[in-house]
Amino acid sequence: MVSFVHPAKEDLNLPNILAALADPMRIRILLSLLAEAGCMSCSQAAPCPDMAKSTLSHHFRILREAGLIRTTKKGVENQNTVRFEDVDERFPGLLKTVLKLAAAEA
Amino acid sequence: MVSFVHPAKEDLNLPNILAALADPMRIRILLSLLAEAGCMSCSQAAPCPDMAKSTLSHHFRILREAGLIRTTKKGVENQNTVRFEDVDERFPGLLKTVLKLAAAEA
DNA sequence: TCATTAGTACAAGTATATTGAACTATTGAA
DNA sequence: TTCAATAGTTCAATATACTTGTACTAATGA
Numbered sequence: 355m356v357s358f359v360h361p362a363k364e365d366l367n368l369p370n371i372l373a374a375l376a377d378p379m380r381i382r383i384l385l386s387l388l389a390e391a392g393c394m395s396c397s398q399a400a401p402c403p404d405m406a407k408s409t410l411s412h413h414f415r416i417l418r419e420a421g422l423i424r425t426t427k428k429g430v431e432n433q434n435t436v437r438f439e440d441v442d443e444r445f446p447g448l449l450k451t452v453l454k455l456a457a458a459e460a
Numbered sequence: 461m462v463s464f465v466h467p468a469k470e471d472l473n474l475p476n477i478l479a480a481l482a483d484p485m486r487i488r489i490l491l492s493l494l495a496e497a498g499c500m501s502c503s504q505a506a507p508c509p510d511m512a513k514s515t516l517s518h519h520f521r522i523l524r525e526a527g528l529i530r531t532t533k534k535g536v537e538n539q540n541t542v543r544f545e546d547v548d549e550r551f552p553g554l555l556k557t558v559l560k561l562a563a564a565e566a
Numbered sequence: 567t568c569a570t571t572a573g574t575a576c577a578a579g580t581a582t583a584t585t586g587a588a589c590t591a592t593t594g595a596a
Numbered sequence: 597t598t599c600a601a602t603a604g605t606t607c608a609a610t611a612t613a614c615t616t617g618t619a620c621t622a623a624t625g626a
Contacts, residue, residue: 368562369482373482376479405585406584407585407605408605408607409584409585410604412583429603430591430601430604447561448558452554456474501573513574513616513617514573514618517572517575533622535624537572537573569626571622571625574620575619577617577619579617580613580616583613587608589606590605591602595601596597596599
């Protein structure tokens with residue numbers, strides 16, 4: 355059985371979050387998740403279909419352990435959502451600012 | 461003769477900037493530079509005196525090549541300033557948001 | 567001219583990212 | 597039930613990036 359590590363809201367940590375946001379692939383995953391305004395499986399959310407599954411899994415783990423997404427197992431897939439409110443409460447404005455700029459660049 | 465690489469304002473690039481901001485030591489260097497509201501040598505700006513000179517030089521180079529600081533040689537020292545306006549024009553709000561949150565954490 | 571100071575450059579070791587292969591869990595169909 | 601297919605994870609190996617010591621350069625001042 356796979357169980358996912360999700361830090362509590364109060365344990366969100368700025369260096370971890372910034373490190374997670376520092377990878378263009380992970381930014382694109384977050385934008386993709388937000389564009390669908392809800393849950394997506396890892397494969398759906400992946401904006402780069404030719405990337406190795408294991409690499410993708412690694413990126414989702416980084417996002418999850420930084421507290422940027424929440425992952426739950428639904429059947430054979432995972433459902434991922436952005437923890438926007440949690441992150442915004444702890445670090446107001448950060449996610450909105452970074453993702454807005456990233457979306458504008460893309 | 462050492463000459464420094466400074467990207468033009470229009471070449472500032474979000475992934476590079478986020479990657480540069482993803483290291484706590486580099487965040488502390490930026491905060492230290494801004495706290496003095498101006499120029500500082502590398503050694504002055506370094507918030508961690510027991511770090512190897514070469515490591516420090518490496519961090520200043522990352523910041524410089526991401527376009528976050530400008531370095532000029534003044535005598536035997538370097539003078540470093542944060543390129544706040546350039547970065548803010550290209551990526552409005554980013555630097556202010558990140559550094560404010562980082563300062564609040566520290 | 568020579569010692570000192572501030573920093574850079576390079577090479578070596580150490581840490582992190584990427585990938586393929588093997589594995590687990592769930593589903594759905596025979 | 598059993599079996600194949602699907603979606604992800606884990607692990608081990610390789611590739612890339614960070615850290616540091618040593619050697620070097622450039623400027624200053626005695």
